[in-house]
Amino acid sequence: MSKDTRISMAVVRRLPKYHRYLGELLRNDIDRISSKELSDRIGFTASQIRQDLNCFGDFGQQGYGYNVKELHNEISKILGLDKQYNTIIIGAGNIGQAVANYSSFEKYGFHLKAIFDKNPKLVGIKIRDIEIQDVDELSSYLDNNKVDIAIICVPRLHAQSVADILVSKGIKGIWNFAPTDLQVPDDVIIENVHLSESLMTLSYRLNERNLFED
Ligand SMILES: NC(=O)c1ccc[n+]([C@@H]2O[C@H](COP(=O)([O-])OP(=O)(O)OC[C@H]3O[C@@H](n4cnc5c(N)ncnc54)[C@H](O)[C@@H]3O)[C@@H](O)[C@H]2O)c1
Numbered sequence: 001m002s003k004d005t006r007i008s009m010a011v012v013r014r015l016p017k018y019h020r021y022l023g024e025l026l027r028n029d030i031d032r033i034s035s036k037e038l039s040d041r042i043g044f045t046a047s048q049i050r051q052d053l054n055c056f057g058d059f060g061q062q063g064y065g066y067n068v069k070e071l072h073n074e075i076s077k078i079l080g081l082d083k084q085y086n087t088i089i090i091g092a093g094n095i096g097q098a099v100a101n102y103s104s105f106e107k108y109g110f111h112l113k114a115i116f117d118k119n120p121k122l123v124g125i126k127i128r129d130i131e132i133q134d135v136d137e138l139s140s141y142l143d144n145n146k147v148d149i150a151i152i153c154v155p156r157l158h159a160q161s162v163a164d165i166l167v168s169k170g171i172k173g174i175w176n177f178a179p180t181d182l183q184v185p186d187d188v189i190i191e192n193v194h195l196s197e198s199l200m201t202l203s204y205r206l207n208e209r210n211l212f213e214d
Contacts (some may be wrong), residue, residue, distance in 0.1 A: 007078070011052050015075055017042060018052070022072040034065035056195045058089075071195040085148040085173075088141070090162050092117040092132045096153035110149065114141055125152050135162075142169035149173040156180045 021042050025033060035053075039046040053071065056078055076082055087105075089096050092115050095113060099105075100115055116135040118147055121135045133141065141147075142165075150166045152159050152174060159178035167176060167184050174190045176182055206212040 007055050011055055014044065014052055015079055017044075018044050018049075019072065019075045019079060019081070022075065024070055025068045026072055032065045033068055038066070038197050038208075039185065058118065081108050084111060086111055086113045087148055087149040087151060087175075088112070088114045088147050089153055090116045090138065091152045091153035091155075091158075091177075092119075092127070093153065096151075097127060099151055099153060099177075100130070103128060113145065113147070136160075138165055139169060142166070142171070147171055149175060151175045151177070152182075153177045168210075 013122070018038075021038070035049045042049070044052075053066070057074060061148050073148040084202075089100055089112065091150050092100065096117070101114060101149065107195045112128065112130060114131055115132045116138050117123060117132050118135045120134070122132050125132050147169075148171075150171050150173070152162055154162055154176045159176065159180050160182055163174060163176075163184055167188055172188055174182065174184070174188060176190050176192045179194065179196070181192075184190060203212075
């Protein structure tokens with residue numbers, strides 16, 4: 001049961017990592033773990049872990065540690081992974097196809113229902129049994145189907161017009177791969193994905209430690 005109804009975004013951003021490590025422990029039949037052991041595996045300090053996990057319940061017991069299954073379930077619930085989401089992809093180029101082909105999102109409850117593109121050469125092609133539809137059909141698809149999350153994989157200059165259609169049809173969750181800050185109403189949640197920012201961080205760290213020679 002949640003203690004705090006509002007968990008800080010800094011904690012929320014760490015939750016998927018806890019979820020992943022606890023999932024690994026479960027698969028290895030480990031049923032309890034101390035914050036120290038979790039800290040050794042995850043790389044956050046034990047006190048950070050205790051503080052984070054304390055935000056949403058009293059899971060740790062003195063001298064026992066954490067019940068892995070209970071904690072994993074609770075984090076799943078907090079992350080909303082106990083629900084099912086209908087997702088669609090707009091833009092079936094390199095990134096769109098890669099995301100569409102990655103079937104593991106399904107196991108977390110994210111079900112890919114439709115894919116749209118404007119390129120007539122792509123329309124009609126199937127990815128994982130889902131036929132790519134003409135983006136001209138997007139509005140009517142949204143009128144007739146419940147969509148929870150739209151994944152934008154179109155070029156930057158087209159992303160806002162796609163987002164405008166999605167917003168006008170009541171979509172509240174957008175996973176945006178286009179490198180642009182989309183303008184949407186406050187009640188629409190956008191998560192931007194930036195592979196290049198991660199790559200630049202790697203580059204910084206290599207150079208900071210003089211590990212890179214050119
Ligand atoms: N977030 C990241 O880390 C990351 C990494 C690489 C690329 N990107 C971005 O992802 C986007 C896609 O990159 P890509 O390499 O897949 O490009 P791509 O050119 O291979 O694919 C883009 C697809 O979008 C389609 N498209 C264009 N306008 C459209 C519209 N209005 N409606 C529907 N479909 C439309 C095109 O026909 C094409 O199939 C770009 O914005 C790119 O900058 C992001």
